[in-house]
Amino acid sequence: MAAGPDKMIFLSHTGKNPAEKDAIRALHNKLHTCIGCDTFFDEHSESLPPGEPFDDRINDALKSCRLGVVQISRTYMQHPWPMKELVALIRRSDGDPSFRIVPLFYDIRPDELRDLVKDRSLHDRWRRFHLDVDECINSIKKLRKFVGVVRNGREQNEYVKECKEAIVNKNNGVAPDWLEKMQNHS
Template sequence: MASSSSSIANDSQYCPRWKYDVFLSFRGEDTRRTFTGHLYEGLKNRGIFTFQDDKRLEHGDSIPEELLKAIEESQVTLIVFSRNYATSRWCVNELVKIMECKEEENGQTVIPIFYDVDPSHVRYQSESFAEAFAKHEVRYQDDVEGMQKVQGWRTALTAVANLKGYDIRDGIESEKIQLIVHHISSKFCKSAHSLSFLQDVVGINAHFGETKIPTSNRSQWCSDCRDLGNRRNDYVNNKYDGKCMIPSKLCSMKVLIVLDDIDHGDHLEYLADDVMAAKLLHAFKKEVPNECCKKLSLEVVNQAKGLPLALKVWGSLLHKKDLIQWRRTVDQIKKNSNSEIVEKLKISYDGLEPEEQKIFLDIACFFRGHKRKEVMQIVDSCDFGAEY
């Protein structure tokens, strides 16, 4: 199996403007009922939103506006080359548009699939492709503009055949389809990873509309964020991977999600963080608190001393409380250290080596407010490795 010529989308290039994950280009008479049909179902079943035009007129000279737009709005294009692909002016016109979009370098990826044709036949327009172009040239022999169009088809075919893709002439077709689907699926998971770290940004809003349970669509069971792709071995290794996979896999699907064994706030936060992510104090569930709460809010913020974890825990305590309860809670916060905060922070301390714990306690207890350079000199004089 060969991989695509460029990464489908890396973290810095990911753009949410794509309407479709994949655009399928193919000659319907050759592969619609066979390879391309099975490939489309494989992509759809893995939650990959794929555009496949079922209403194309194979021998048309031009393609409609909505199809051109679909090409522009698809992040990946899979081109299934069959022996008679080049006989269709529709297909080669579509190919020219696909390669134009790729050359714009806006993050789109083109992957050729050589179904029952040698890649060299596509690259050099030989064998069945030579026969197709001979007919095109006869058709346009007295048409200068038409011959320029034919030359554009040749250029596009040569360019796409030079990209790395999949040659599936040998081997079991179903296995080749699984490899392609798995490769595309894994790339889309990586492309969504950068978005998973926006959950705490104030101003990133998401709203749930009415929730309707579909009657004809399959459900997704998220066992500790593992099974999101309907494959036994398609689970993730940790909650961060699972969190980034959810928007990638489920964004274009109607699903029933059953959240089972949710016994801690962190679980729900990783599964639906944009809904649960609090603004400011994690107490208002909106960006701007009421005027009457601002004074108490500032007291809590001041008490937190810049510790986000304290704001999060205390904000949860204050949520849905009235002003009298706020006053009592804030007074209690001032008097007592919150055990949950201490418990969470202590995890980092417990992870230190015994010698490191001693150094940490020395710095925390005796050098608060001192300049870093002065503290390092003292620690270095004890041969403790201050820089580390």
């Protein structure tokens, strides 16, 4: 039922906040289980099979995905893997105009990112993770320019529904073939 690697959706998020993890898990279930979109999700055994180096699997998925979905939050920016994923997705977008990113602003508005990228404690944290601070700042600034979904304190199920609709949009090219045919006839 999966759409295939040429239509894979990479779900970038942090699992450090249980509510954020629940939202991305619900989104994965709507995309993968309900409508058959191929997703890269860290809890999905097809994405990260036991016994394989997870960093290689993540990096390969970042290089081959069709769409990057970034659920950005204050917690997201404080952890190394989400920031590495964001930088890689922005690089893909810079190098390939057909590559799309859909930001999901979980507990933050796009305009708030402007001030957060100036936070010296965040810069120090990125340095401790051996991340390039300027590249992290530029990636966050670029992410602000993408049209996304802002949670704005809404109920989780309403937020997840809007996220799914924004992602499985006929312009993103990630819907399974059967769904694309339905969308083209509507």
